[in-house]
Amino acid sequence: MKLELRQVTKSFGSRNVLSGLDLQVHAGEVVSFIGSSGSGKTTLLRCVNLLEPIDDGAVLLDGDEISKIGRDPNPIRRRIGIVFQSFNLFPHMSVQRNITLALTQVLGKPADEAHQIAKSLLNRFGLVEKIDSYPDQLSGGQQQRVAIVRALAMNPEVLLLDEITSALDPELVGEVLDVVRELKGSGITMLIATHEMNFAQEISDRVCFLDGGRVAEQGHPKQLFSSPNDERTRQFLRRVNF
Amino acid sequence: MLDIKIFTWSTPAIIALALLLAIARSSRNPALFPVRIFVIAYIDIMRGVPVILWIYLIGFGVPGVGLERPFNSPLLWGSVALVLTYGAYIAEVFRAGIDSVHESQRAASRSLGLSNTQTMRFVILPQAIRRVVPPLMNDLVSLQKDVALVSLIGPIEILRQAGIDKAKFANFTPYVAAAIIFLLITIPLTRTTDYLLARERRRTSATRVR
Numbered sequence: 316m317k318l319e320l321r322q323v324t325k326s327f328g329s330r331n332v333l334s335g336l337d338l339q340v341h342a343g344e345v346v347s348f349i350g351s352s353g354s355g356k357t358t359l360l361r362c363v364n365l366l367e368p369i370d371d372g373a374v375l376l377d378g379d380e381i382s383k384i385g386r387d388p389n390p391i392r393r394r395i396g397i398v399f400q401s402f403n404l405f406p407h408m409s410v411q412r413n414i415t416l417a418l419t420q421v422l423g424k425p426a427d428e429a430h431q432i433a434k435s436l437l438n439r440f441g442l443v444e445k446i447d448s449y450p451d452q453l454s455g456g457q458q459q460r461v462a463i464v465r466a467l468a469m470n471p472e473v474l475l476l477d478e479i480t481s482a483l484d485p486e487l488v489g490e491v492l493d494v495v496r497e498l499k500g501s502g503i504t505m506l507i508a509t510h511e512m513n514f515a516q517e518i519s520d521r522v523c524f525l526d527g528g529r530v531a532e533q534g535h536p537k538q539l540f541s542s543p544n545d546e547r548t549r550q551f552l553r554r555v556n557f
Numbered sequence: 558m559l560d561i562k563i564f565t566w567s568t569p570a571i572i573a574l575a576l577l578l579a580i581a582r583s584s585r586n587p588a589l590f591p592v593r594i595f596v597i598a599y600i601d602i603m604r605g606v607p608v609i610l611w612i613y614l615i616g617f618g619v620p621g622v623g624l625e626r627p628f629n630s631p632l633l634w635g636s637v638a639l640v641l642t643y644g645a646y647i648a649e650v651f652r653a654g655i656d657s658v659h660e661s662q663r664a665a666s667r668s669l670g671l672s673n674t675q676t677m678r679f680v681i682l683p684q685a686i687r688r689v690v691p692p693l694m695n696d697l698v699s700l701q702k703d704v705a706l707v708s709l710i711g712p713i714e715i716l717r718q719a720g721i722d723k724a725k726f727a728n729f730t731p732y733v734a735a736a737i738i739f740l741l742i743t744i745p746l747t748r749t750t751d752y753l754l755a756r757e758r759r760r761t762s763a764t765r766v767r
């Protein structure tokens with residue numbers, strides 16, 4: 316089992332967001348999370364790479380409990396990349412530096428090797444001519460693709476994608492989703508929070524519907540989208556017109 | 558001339574001290590909690606008393622304890638007073654800059670495996686410093702004004718050594734008392750303001766990243 320969540324509980328003040336959530340993800344699997352706004356998709360992903368400390372339960376990576384309090388999160392975060400809804404590129408750094416910063420500072424790679432990694436990844440995703448640009452000189456779609464490249468450069472085993480197209484104009488969504496399509500099958504494990512039902516259906520090996528702080532229903536995308544078992548899933552899908 | 562000399566040597570010292578204080582104050586390492594408390598107390602005390610009073614207390618007070626030349630110069634200690642007070646003022650400018658960098662930048666940096674220190678150095682500080690250049694310039698303008706006060710210490714000192722009105726200069730009690738009264742008023746004020754600001758920030762921003 317690549318990743319396992321056991322009875323994960325997380326509250327913000329009195330607001331209970333995750334309440335005893337269980338989840339198992341195999342290596343190389345692509346799992347999408349759907350659910351209404353506020354159902355805890357973002358929180359779930361942030362708990363996985365320890366940006367958000369959990370109140371109770373456990374998160375396991377390759378059987379190793381990474382959520383133990385007092386554990387150094389940095390070596391774990393190297394293995395779990397995340398891409399945010401709002402890109403979060405470093406605005407004062409060029410595209411190249413955005414990508415090479417962690418390569419040199421965290422992995423200790425020499426500058427020219429880091430540069431090569433950045434260049435070949437940018438090339439792979441059609442961004443190599445932007446290598447010396449700054450984030451504010453790029454379109455939203457390009458920024459998000461750079462953010463994906465930045466996470467990929469660390470060669471993570473697990474990639475978390477948090478509504479990576481929600482902040483984009485509709486015509487820019489496609490180019491970002493193409494990147495994710497290309498990644499599927501490369502062996503990387505992906506957890507995707509999304510409002511794009513079509514995309515979730517197409518890309519996922521499994522879809523999880525979050526409700527009440529847990530995975531209320533999960534299954535193969537075909538099954539879950541065409542004949543959901545849970546009444547709440549049915550209501551949700553009706554509400555988003557799917 | 559003297560003004561310019563004091564200004565040129567104290568400005569880098571002020572900026573260095575201010576950065577150090579701001580970084581210490583913004584650190585999130587639980588182990589550094591005592592350091593944070595100390596820095597907050599220091600900044601409150603330095604900002605709680607008017608600069609001119611510090612110049613007087615340190616500029617005349619420290620040489621008054623009987624140091625040897627050249628360490629008994631009120632000019633030297635007046636400049637030290639400037640560095641200590643302005644360091645505290647400008648630390649708060651830097652801190653505002655650090656706070657103004659959105660939490661998501663820290664989240665992005667930490668999610669790549671960078672440590673707290675690396676995040677501060679490569680991601681937060683460069684953005685913070687760019688943003689605080691205008692208010693920093695303001696403070697440096699008022700520093701020039703206060704440098705003039707320090708350069709006045711020289712002539713006053715000459716009068717003092719000439720024995721004119723010696724008692725008045727030697728008696729620090731009223732000045733210390735004034736400083737304490739200032740602190741009694743300003744510290745509760747700054748603490749309350751800070752608390753309210755922090756509460757507001759907690760309400761409006763994302764979770765602070767460990």
Ligand SMILES: Nc1ncnc2c1ncn2[C@@H]1O[C@H](COP(=O)(O)OP(=O)(O)OP(=O)(O)O)[C@@H](O)[C@H]1O
Pocket residue numbers: 327330332350351352353354355356357358359478762763764
């Ligand atoms: N830092 C925080 N402080 C307080 N409450 C928070 C915080 N982060 C999230 N929440 C609350 O937790 C709940 C779940 O939020 P989360 O962002 O995980 O939902 P989501 O499923 O990602 O929603 P969306 O589809 O809108 O992105 C929401 O009610 C939100 O208000």
Ligand SMILES: [Mg+2]
Pocket residue numbers: 356357358477478508
């Ligand atoms: Mg979300």
